[in-house]
Amino acid sequence: MPETQSPLAIYQAHLDRGELAYQWSPAAGRAVFYPRILCPFTGSTVLEWRVASGLGTVYATTVTHPAQGEPYNVALIDCDEGFRLMSRVEDIDPMAVRIGMRVRCRILRPGGPEPSYPVFTPVEGGR
Amino acid sequence: MSGLVRGAAAIVGAAESDLGHVADGLNPIDLMAQGIARALADCGLALRDVDGLFCATTQARTSGLSLAEYLGISPAYIDTTILGGASFEFHVAHAAAALQQGLCTVAVVAYGSTQRSVGRRQASVREVNPYETPFRPFLPSTAYALAAARHMHQFGTTREQLAAVAVAARQWALLNPAAWEKQPLSVADVLAARMVSYPFTVRDICLVTDGGGAIVMTLADRARNLKKPPVYVLGCGSAITHANISSMPDLTVTGALEAGRQAYAAAGLGPAEIDVLELYDAFTINTILFLEDLGFCPKGEGGRFVAGGRIAPGGALPVNTNGGGLSYCHPGMYGLFLLIEAVRQLRGECGARQVANAATAMAHGNGGVLSSQATVILGTAATV
Numbered sequence: 406m407p408e409t410q411s412p413l414a415i416y417q418a419h420l421d422r423g424e425l426a427y428q429w430s431p432a433a434g435r436a437v438f439y440p441r442i443l444c445p446f447t448g449s450t451v452l453e454w455r456v457a458s459g460l461g462t463v464y465a466t467t468v469t470h471p472a473q474g475e476p477y478n479v480a481l482i483d484c485d486e487g488f489r490l491m492s493r494v495e496d497i498d499p500m501a502v503r504i505g506m507r508v509r510c511r512i513l514r515p516g517g518p519e520p521s522y523p524v525f526t527p528v529e530g531g532r
Numbered sequence: 533m534s535g536l537v538r539g540a541a542a543i544v545g546a547a548e549s550d551l552g553h554v555a556d557g558l559n560p561i562d563l564m565a566q567g568i569a570r571a572l573a574d575c576g577l578a579l580r581d582v583d584g585l586f587c588a589t590t591q592a593r594t595s596g597l598s599l600a601e602y603l604g605i606s607p608a609y610i611d612t613t614i615l616g617g618a619s620f621e622f623h624v625a626h627a628a629a630a631l632q633q634g635l636c637t638v639a640v641v642a643y644g645s646t647q648r649s650v651g652r653r654q655a656s657v658r659e660v661n662p663y664e665t666p667f668r669p670f671l672p673s674t675a676y677a678l679a680a681a682r683h684m685h686q687f688g689t690t691r692e693q694l695a696a697v698a699v700a701a702r703q704w705a706l707l708n709p710a711a712w713e714k715q716p717l718s719v720a721d722v723l724a725a726r727m728v729s730y731p732f733t734v735r736d737i738c739l740v741t742d743g744g745g746a747i748v749m750t751l752a753d754r755a756r757n758l759k760k761p762p763v764y765v766l767g768c769g770s771a772i773t774h775a776n777i778s779s780m781p782d783l784t785v786t787g788a789l790e791a792g793r794q795a796y797a798a799a800g801l802g803p804a805e806i807d808v809l810e811l812y813d814a815f816t817i818n819t820i821l822f823l824e825d826l827g828f829c830p831k832g833e834g835g836r837f838v839a840g841g842r843i844a845p846g847g848a849l850p851v852n853t854n855g856g857g858l859s860y861c862h863p864g865m866y867g868l869f870l871l872i873e874a875v876r877q878l879r880g881e882c883g884a885r886q887v888a889n890a891a892t893a894m895a896h897g898n899g900g901v902l903s904s905q906a907t908v909i910l911g912t913a914a915t916v
Contacts, residue, residue: 413662417662439663439778439779464682464783465678465679465681465682465685465783466678466681467674467677467678467680467681467729467730467731468727468729468730469668469669469670469673469674469677469728469729469730470726470727470728470729470730471668471670476727477668479667479668479669479674479678479729480678481678481777481778481783489778489779490663490778491663491664491667491669491776491777491778492667493667500730504681504682504685505685519666520662520666522666522667
């Protein structure tokens with residue numbers, strides 16, 4: 406087994422198990438995302454893997470209109486553990502997604518060569 | 533760039549290559565060379581004088597090699613820093629440093645792109661980012677739209693205020709014979725245009741054109757003996773805050789805040805003393821963000837600031853006097869054109885769009901998805 410595993414591969418393996426994972430930097434005392442080899446706040450290479458609760462808040466949202474096909478949501482989500490990621494909010498009209506909306510993660514498994522990835526849905530009565 | 537001596541270096545030549553949709557078969561290095569030939573003619577220097585080469589394009593992996601070979605020169609100093617559209621404002625600071633240190637004596641900064649002719653996908657290959665690509669962001673539009681949405685949410689900025697930026701740019705473009713767009717544009721036109729990524733319609737977004745150009749720089753003592761009045765580099769500043777939009781710390785505050793702070797400090801000037809602004813307007817939100825971050829209005833007030841024609845011809849603050857990336861020309865990395873227009877304004881060469889008595893100008897470059905920011909403050913001899 407090689408000495409260093411790919412941070413992306415570990416992240417992806419968590420997703421395949423239905424988990425949204427992130428790194429925790431003990432030196433910085435804060436979350437690190439996207440996963441990497443060193444902590445960008447301290448330079449420390451000690452990073453722990455943690456599984457997120459999956460709860461978060463919409464930080465920014467847009468609806469992108471492709472040349473062909475239906476418009477779709479693209480959003481930045483602030484997860485409760487203190488990291489931000491790009492995703493989309495599903496199960497709701499893309500234009501109805503609001504900044505500040507509480508959302509919950511769901512792992513999508515498209516199958517085939519496309520890797521699993523995290524999307525979000527509105528939390529019932531979560532505002 | 534606090535090590536640069538104020539006014540030590542000057543821009544002495546400036547020119548565009550062919551713009552818009554260039555002749556079939558022309559490539560980005562052709563356009564760089566054409567810009568260089570015209571910029572050298574503009575100042576009366578010759579190719580054999582050039583010993584500093586600065587260039588960037590998305591269409592050649594090693595553009596410094598390609599351009600040096602094409603020109604038949606072996607420059608003492610080469611810098612092909614590429615940080616998106618702001619690359620050329622970085623180049624000006626680097627060239628000023630190299631000139632000041634004696635690493636070269638005549639520096640050329642060049643750009644070329646044929647993205648309209650070959651297609652945007654061909655001209656700028658998208659990199660896969662496993663943390664963003666699954667969500668199909670249409671980059672860069674989706675990223676800037678996220679910033680605009682955040683600005684609207686926090687400060688009440690409206691789509692009409694965003695559209696006012698596009699309308700002002702169009703009004704300036706109608707005064708510029710070299711501009712791509714030739715027809716008037718209204719706020720209603722912008723709002724009714726094809727939606728690309730909310731809140732942006734296609735009229736909130738820069739053009740897709742071909743184009744290139746070059747500027748020539750020397751030290752001040754040599755500059756004074758050339759064909760045209762020198763335009764002095766008074767101050768430079770730069771900042772990088774992220775690469776991908778999901779890593780931008782605050783979508784309503786850009787690195788222009790820090791870049792501007794450095795440039796103002798070096799120039800010994802403040803926003804009130806800048807006569808002409810050339811701000812990188814890849815999207816309508818850019819102009820608003822940069823007016824705020826560069827101190828022309830308070831944070832959050834940019835939307836209200838640009839409404840009512842304040843930055844249009846005849847308004848209180850002349851911004852993007854060539855028509856900008858929105859209406860004049862945008863070949864993918866627009867930064868060089870900011871410098872060319874600033875130089876021409878300070879020389880009084882701008883005809884119908886000339887800003888009266890312009891003595892100082894700011895060229896503010898933006899790269900990536902609000903990722904790199906670089907400010908250059910320029911001035912006439914009277915300001916040195």
